[in-house]
Amino acid sequence: MRRNRLRGEPDVSVVIPIVERVGDLRQLHNEFAAGLERLGKTFEFIFVVDESQRGCLPVLRELQSLVESEIVIVILGGAFGESAALTIGLERARGEKVLTLASYFQVDPHGLASAFEALDAGADLVAGRRHPRIDSFFNRLQSRLFHSFVGRLTGTRFNDVSCGFKLMKRRVATELNLYGGLHRFIPLLALNRGFSVTEVPLPQRNEDRGTRYYGTGVYLGRLLDILTVFFLTKFTRTPLRFFGLLGTALFALGFFVDLVAVAQRLLMDQGLADRPVLLLGVLLMVLGVQTLSLGLVGEIIIFTHARNVREYQVAEVIRGTSPREAPRPAEARPTVVPPPADQRAAGGAAS
């Protein structure tokens, strides 16, 4: 506790975006603070409060005055959404490790130990998975469907990507580029940037229970988010692979539909003029051409920018050393040069 008073870098920064659902923030803080203390970590809490949730400011202020450890409150000037709130919180984090939490109890702080173990075992990001789940059947079904769809599309296996509990090294936190609905897919985005990601089961809390129903709009939004992630992680360098495949598939489908319709007209003497199927086929073909040509434009966009953006992330550059140069074997280790923070800068510097 004493150490927290010193304004040095804490071990862990806990970032809590307060955007939609808010639970008992004081209890949340106290229990996780106690959990971190048990593990012997120093910490700071960063609450990022969305415009719409200003109501919880008194509680936070009170907490700030009561507690010895560092509590930062960031108040957003508008309703910017959870991704923005998270980004702002992550930017302020000073700890070597960053823990993000939902603003209500999702998981029990007892799971902290296993999460830190996983991080020490070499993971760059540890994603919490509410397990065993005590949710309603409907919620579990919803989650199962969501994750099997996401997994199918992106070729990953996560069981609970949208759980707010994420423990990461700061390097990961600074590289995540979150906007829109992307905060729900942090493990996928981290994986795509070449970080190692582990999922750790954490006991779900009672407070997280309750059936969540959403309107159709929300589900549609989620679907678009998934597609965005799919596109972002797979095809940003090769747009024609995406649009081209989609376009040719649409074109082929339309062609096939019309082929069947015409064959039926010619061979089976079935009327053609009164069949809407003909128009469907025509429209599908047009759509196919449009999609394909958009992909071509995408390629032009990528090409005109390709020289400025490096596609790869370097983990390290090791320069060889001569065994004779080093007098003692302990110093014969290769020099490890940490990767530059910005890969673009590295690419530019080389030329």
Place this chain on the structure above:
Amino acid sequence: MDVSIVIPLYNEEESVDALHREVTVAAEHLGREYELILVDDGSRDRTAEKLRGICERDPRVKVVRFRRNYGQTAALQAGFDQARGDVIITLDGDLQNDPNDFGLLLRHIEEGYDVVSGWRKNRQDKMISRRLPSMAANWLIGKLTGTEIHDNGCTLKAYRLEVVRKASLYAEMHRFLAPMMSLSGCRTKEVVVNHRARQFGKSKYGISRIWKVFLDLLTVKMLLGFITRPALWFGLLSLPFLVGTLLALATSVYVHYVWTPHNDYPLVLPAATILFAFAFAHLIVIGFFAELVVKVGDFKETEAVLATVETGGKES
């Protein structure tokens, strides 16, 4: 520094030591100052450890490790970014290329070529799964780009540094590097190189990528010929649809006023007319949009790529 040797590696724990030995012997034989850049493309086996070991005993080695697997193009690009030699030689990490061909490549570079590409004339790979698709792809690339390169897939190549610096490599463009460079005015030369059967591990490529290569080819064709005037490219693409529109329109007019046989003819021909006309109009519009993208985009960079490569790297 005279020569930089760039080798992308992906899960090559068995071959990496042998590779280092062979390449070192061959490179020393060249009698030039050289550096060896090994790019570990996110290997999941013990390649990284072996590379560390090599680094500890050889000061001429530089290792670049990726965080995850990004593919051969990115690995080559990373190697190019690190390279300091006047000439860059690339080869595969699986020992199928013969390091003893370095001298041959270097000789041709010294004769004045900008890019010297290896041709695995006597390829030691499986016929059905490797050689046939590759032959088809090379034939297609040749047809579409109008270059005569027999073997685009061979990683064993030598480049002048300045040529490589100007090229922009992304996605899986390494396959088209030689035709792209040759078309933009570089002096390219293909030489027959030795190819050996695989000793360790298994191949990382398969037959499944034909469609991708085809789409990539479409891209390359567009970028090579039309990047400065995309409206022309989309205009050309739209031509068949224009012809279709006119034909369908003429036929439907003819059928309507002259022939009039059945009662169910009317929808088919107008539908065809609409199909072709919409696709035509869309492509034209997209063409203008593409012009906008090119103009607003990083066009100076693009122009620089084209212009400098056209001088064949002789400006320096």
